[in-house]
Amino acid sequence: MALNLEKMTTEQRNPDTMNLDEMTTLQIVTEMNREDAGIPAAIRPHLPEIAKVAQWGAESLSQGGRIFYMGAGTSGRLGVLDASECPPTFGVSADTVVGLIAGGPSAIMKAVEGAEDNRELGAQDLKDHNLAQNDLVIGLAASGRTPYVIGGIEYAKSIGCRTAAITCNEGSAIGKASDCAIDVVVGPEVLTGSTRLKAGTAEKMILNMISTAAMVQIGKSYGNLMVDVVLSNEKLQVRAENIVMQATGVDRETAKRTIASAGGRCKTAITMILADCTKEEAEQRLVQANGHVRKAILHQ
Numbered sequence: 001m002a003l004n005l006e007k008m009t010t011e012q013r014n015p016d017t018m019n020l021d022e023m024t025t026l027q028i029v030t031e032m033n034r035e036d037a038g039i040p041a042a043i044r045p046h047l048p049e050i051a052k053v054a055q056w057g058a059e060s061l062s063q064g065g066r067i068f069y070m071g072a073g074t075s076g077r078l079g080v081l082d083a084s085e086c087p088p089t090f091g092v093s094a095d096t097v098v099g100l101i102a103g104g105p106s107a108i109m110k111a112v113e114g115a116e117d118n119r120e121l122g123a124q125d126l127k128d129h130n131l132a133q134n135d136l137v138i139g140l141a142a143s144g145r146t147p148y149v150i151g152g153i154e155y156a157k158s159i160g161c162r163t164a165a166i167t168c169n170e171g172s173a174i175g176k177a178s179d180c181a182i183d184v185v186v187g188p189e190v191l192t193g194s195t196r197l198k199a200g201t202a203e204k205m206i207l208n209m210i211s212t213a214a215m216v217q218i219g220k221s222y223g224n225l226m227v228d229v230v231l232s233n234e235k236l237q238v239r240a241e242n243i244v245m246q247a248t249g250v251d252r253e254t255a256k257r258t259i260a261s262a263g264g265r266c267k268t269a270i271t272m273i274l275a276d277c278t279k280e281e282a283e284q285r286l287v288q289a290n291g292h293v294r295k296a297i298l299h300q
Helices: 025-036 039-062 074-088 119-128 147-158 173-177 197-218 236-246 252-261 266-274 277-287 292-297
Strands: 067-071 097-100 136-141 162-167 180-183
Touching: 025 197, 039 067, 039 097, 039 136, 039 162, 039 180, 039 197, 067 074, 067 119, 067 147, 067 197, 074 097, 074 136, 074 197, 136 173, 136 197, 136 236, 147 162, 147 173, 147 180, 162 173, 162 197, 162 236, 173 180, 236 266, 266 277, 266 292, 277 292
Parallel strands: 067 097, 067 136, 136 162, 162 180
Antiparallel strands: none
16 A cells, blocks of 8 residues: 655645756755744744653663664664764763664665564664663654654553654654654755755754753753763863863863863862862762762752
8 A cells, every 4th residue: 555645744845946956056055044944943832842851861861771762764863863972972871872773773874675664673673772661762753654663662662661752744653652742843845855854954953952951951061061071082181171161260280180180070070179079079979969060069
């Protein structure tokens, strides 16, 4: 039976770009920019749902659970991208936020035929990662109908996980299968059906919100500073020094020396300076404050 795609907003033709192939390059990029400008407005009504999912993510992480993103094609790649950026940004392990793409890692670079149409594959990928009840599973599909994602969500729900869906079609199938649906309708694409455009941008913006808000809630920032940044290269070493300087008001040499004394951990260095304590006491304060620098500084 043929798929009924024509009713999906993401598959409809955009009346403003019917002559796309007759436009100049400047006209094309101008039209794309105009279309992109409406994405934040389309997301805004869904902020309560986005906040709910971010809070679920924070609760899962606080309980030792994980966040899983599941998708195919562009959606899957966006999930992998956001997941891969969490370790260097927030100092978490690589298995804290996990991006799963239909067809496995090779599908990141090249599409794997038929993988997205396999419900059982979605469930199996989660089983292979030993999905547990305190994990959160977020399905990503611009169309909102990807079988791989639906299979994963159904399995996750069957073992008691919270589930959410991010799509760009109202009343989506994966939204209906999930505990929380974020169906953001951004309208037809400039290039018909190319959901790597507005739909992909909307998904990326929502993922930014979810992962960032969840990490802030579990103590991965002090103010708006990335206090769990991993010092994996020279740029990040300097960034760490700047973070400690901005948080405490000390000079660069003091920041550098304290970071070294803190074992390379910004969070510990800031606590040492602001609470005027040793590394050992700073670490103890942070444990008692569940990793929140502000609470650790105030702890007596």
